[in-house]
Amino acid sequence: MIDPFVPGVPLVPAEIPDKVRSGNSYFLDCGDGITAFYVDVKFNIDLHMYQNNKTNDFVGLYYNLTEGETTLSGTDYKHDIGRWQYNLYVIDSTLKSNYYVKTGSKTFLLCIFIKKNTLESFAKKNNINFKNINQITDPKKNTIIRFDRMSSESYHILTDLRKLTVGGPVFDLHLTATVHLLLSNYLRKIAGNRIIIQTVNEHDLASIIAIQKFLIDNIEGHFPTIKLMARNANMSESKFKNLFKKITGTTPNAFFMDNKLLSAKDLLEERKLTISQVSDQLNFTNNSYFASKFKEQFGLSPKVFINQL
Template identity: 65%
Template sequence: MKIIEHSYSADLAWVEPFAKQFEGRVEGNFIMVPEDSQSGTRYFLECEEGIIAYYINVTYKKNYHLIQKNINKDFVGFYYNLTDGEASVSGDHFRYDVGRWQYNLALIDSTLESTYVVKSGSKTFALCIFIKKSLLETYAKRNNIEFENIEKIVDPKINTMIRFDRMSNDSFHLLQDLRKLKVGGPVFDLNLVGTVHMLISNFLKKIARNRIIIQTVNKTDLANIINAQMFLVENINDHFPSIKVMANKANMSESKFKNLFRKITGETPSIFFMNNKLLLAKELLEKKQLTITQISDQLNFTNNSYFASKFKAHFGISPKTYIKQL
């Protein structure tokens, strides 16, 4: 496995060193990597001062362990990742597979160190957006997005920006439309800039609708919350454990655990658990190997009616109707 330590930033200072780490070179806006390491495209663009887009559509031919340690701490990264294959994000004491919980969007503060491990044969289509924190307040106002305490949200002394999420259908389709275009040139650049602005706007509008928890997050707290998520997913067939049990496992008070969990995932622990239980139920229905009753029993729903009501509330369709449409 090839280990590469690198950094990003909301300017283009990271590009040349990054290319050299991959034993590659920069040609125009392309990062050219040797064919024995990967095939495909890496493309970067300064959308405007303080906003950088990094477009990746590659197939890896080697195992990589990418360690991100940012030199500049003044930006936040939006990572839209549609990897098909084995890839994971990790920190000092946590690890999660990309897409495992349908997470394909991460908002990660530049103050946090992270690791990306990807296996040979994996296909990655991703768009990374690096934006200076100081621009977020201006950006929100320019797009009429009302944030409560926006000045506190972007203040690194009192808040760490961190969120693992699922991209909206609109964002997914924006990326798919961009993917159809030939990379490079004025037409692609125009579409890339437009996509970047729409993705940022979509995400900011989404998080602005919810209460944002102003709080710094250290590596240990982040690891404990992600490990708590892993515990919930690994025990998805059971009933939801109490907040007290989860907080004890995370070595936190109940109030701190609930606040941090919601800050990082955008959901309460119980909603996170139920949403993932329903996603698994949907996958089981699609396999057509179990009946609705068997799935309800396997996932420990109280009864079929309760399962059906939760499923319909989440997906807008009953399990019975969903099966008929498959």
């Protein structure tokens, strides 16, 4: 039984032996009815965790980038979750759930718990036009459960957070900012009536996710053709392009470029390669094109970015 809004009540036992899992978990009250639970661990045994909440007045948003085998199940659902599965899910506190994780799985998870009566004020404060939000957040009228895929922007926000040392006022500030950005991004998405991924055919969803993984695995190469990717997904080119955008919120080309630029940013931060070497390694057409795309994405040229590190 958990209640993330009761001070001093942890979401997990205070001491978990390394034989079970190793890594960091961190709990933060972000204020205004919002709580964050940050997890970056490796599981050393198979584990079954059961969640049964004490109250029904909040919603949990789970951003899950686990690399490994993990499953989430409840009374009416069972899904594989993690980076290459459903990696964003929203579950009402009225629902009980079971979380199964296999040994060796590396879990990076950010849970955002928000009071239902806070959702409406948060949306208004951030100028999000949300129709019938009072009905959506009324526990007597609606039980919230959605399985989805996070946007590339949300993924980049989380990977930037993961680079920071856990704990202390600086981390708390970044974690709170991350929580607000992710909440705002997700509420804008569903307020805009974008397709909910759980309505997509499971086979088609798996095919699109496989193409996403293919693009990430080949991020140092050139962008493959739509024809090739559509054939690999066993779809027509038009269906592939439409479904990719519905599921990811972006085009295949934009998804590839966003992640290529993120890789470039990571390489520059390591300070082991020159700007020219990074450009060559990631197969940009030339240094000028790389600098132009980098500045367009991050607001700084590669040279200025390095000087500010």
